[in-house]
Amino acid sequence: MISMLQPLWWFALPLLALPLWWHMRRRERTKTEALATARFLPQAAPQQQRVPQWIDRLLLLLRLLLLLNLIAWLAVTVFPWRGDTVLVHENLGRDVVARESAAAGMASASVVVLPPDPLAWLEAHRFEFRRNARLLILAPGLPMPARRPEPGLALTIRVLPPAGTEPLRPAVRHLVLATTGEREPQWRAMIAAFAAAGERHEIAQAPTPETELVIWDRPGDPPAGWRAPLWWRTSAPPAGAMAVASAGIRLAVADTSQGRSWSSPDWPAQDPDKARAIYEAWRQLAFEPAPYRMPSAEFRASGSATAPEARPSAWLALSMLALFILERVLAHARRN
Incomplete structure (x- = not known):
């Protein structure tokens, strides 16, 4: 109830007229004495006119700001103005x-x-949303958050396919296979086993900008102009390689000028289980993890959404304290 009434403090803005009225009504109270020659002058009521000084104007400004800051602090400067809202994907x-x-x-x-x-x-x-506002999110999918959302408002999330989209196609991985004629069938059988993960693999003879993996199973070193993010080599690992075990595969990993090099005695795979382990090692160490998508869900409204409205911002309290100190200092200097 308190948080609902807080915006009503903005109706106290007419109180800003009080400092103006006080400064206009204020008059200097001085002791007056009649002169000896005043009897020769016609009698008239004494009138006084006070000329405001710069310190008076500054003091008036500080008092106005102090009162405005107090009203803003009480109203918490947040006014819920949004009603039912639909958030849609573009x-x-x-x-x-x-x-x-x-x-x-x-x-x-x-x-x-x-x-x-x-x-x-x-x-x-x-x-910004009113207490009874409802929210609807329409999107092809949202990344699953680390913890369960607690919006505090009535929220409905509906996962919809985007308009005009085609059925999802398997991801394409561009590879380069450089091996001998005797071992090429083994490598191709292993790459064909990777298709069980829902991916397609295009094998080329030389690297292109789209190439993700180069399989080098030949004696000697590859051409100096070949570049790829990842290399699989069957030769001895380069100096300084780091031993890594992933998904049951023994690897020696090293970064070279041509790309990251993986050396292992476990490839090419001779059976499906070994091919699956090699693919898991490739996916865990080389592919970026795909975010888990949030399914359609509904969240009921709760009172927790408006509770923080009772906590004013810290800068409002600090500014009000600073204005009060300045106002007291100027008021004391004016009296003296």
């Missing part, structure tokens, strides 16, 4: 947004383009 069509909004009973809600991190945006702007 790739969704208008017809899809209209259909889903109507199905959720939010046809008249305002539409906002989905920010890069919707959950973090809601956490930072949740005090």
Whole structure:
């Protein structure tokens, strides 16, 4: 209840007229004595006019700022103004947004383009929403957060396919296979086993800018102009290589001028289990982890969203203290 009444403090802004009225009504009280020659002058009521000085204007300004700061501190400067809102992904069509909004009973809600991190945006702007506001997020998918979201508002997340998208195709990995004729069938059989993970592999004779892996299974060194992010070598590891064990595969890893080099006695694989272990080592050490997508979910409203409104910003309290000290110093200097 207190947090709901806090914005009403802004209606106290007319109190700023009090310092103005006080400064206009203030008059100097001085002791007056009649002169001996005053009897020759016509009688008239004494009038006094005080000329304001610069310190008076500064003191008036400080008192106005102090009162304004106090009102802002009481109102916490946050006024919940947002109602029902639909956050949509930019790739969704208008017809899809209209259909889903109507199905959720939010046809008249305002539409906002989905920010890069919707959950973090809601956490930072949740005090802008009224207590009874409802939120609907329409997106192809959101990264799963580390902990369960607690928006405090009625929130519905619906995962929808973007408009005009084609069915997902397997990822393509560009490889270069440089080996002997005797061992090439073994390497190709191992690469074909990788397709069970839902990927396609294109094998070329020389590296291109898209090449991710070069398999060098020949005697001698590769051409100096070949470059790739990752190399698989069957030769002895270079000096300074670091021993690594991943997914049951023994590796010697070293960074060279041509790319990162992996040397292992475990390839090419002779059976599917060994091929699966090699692929797992490749995925864990070379591929960026794919984020886990958040499914559709609903969150009920709770009272926790408006509780932090009772905590004013620290800078408001510090500025009010500084204004009060300056006002007292100037008031004392004015009297003396």
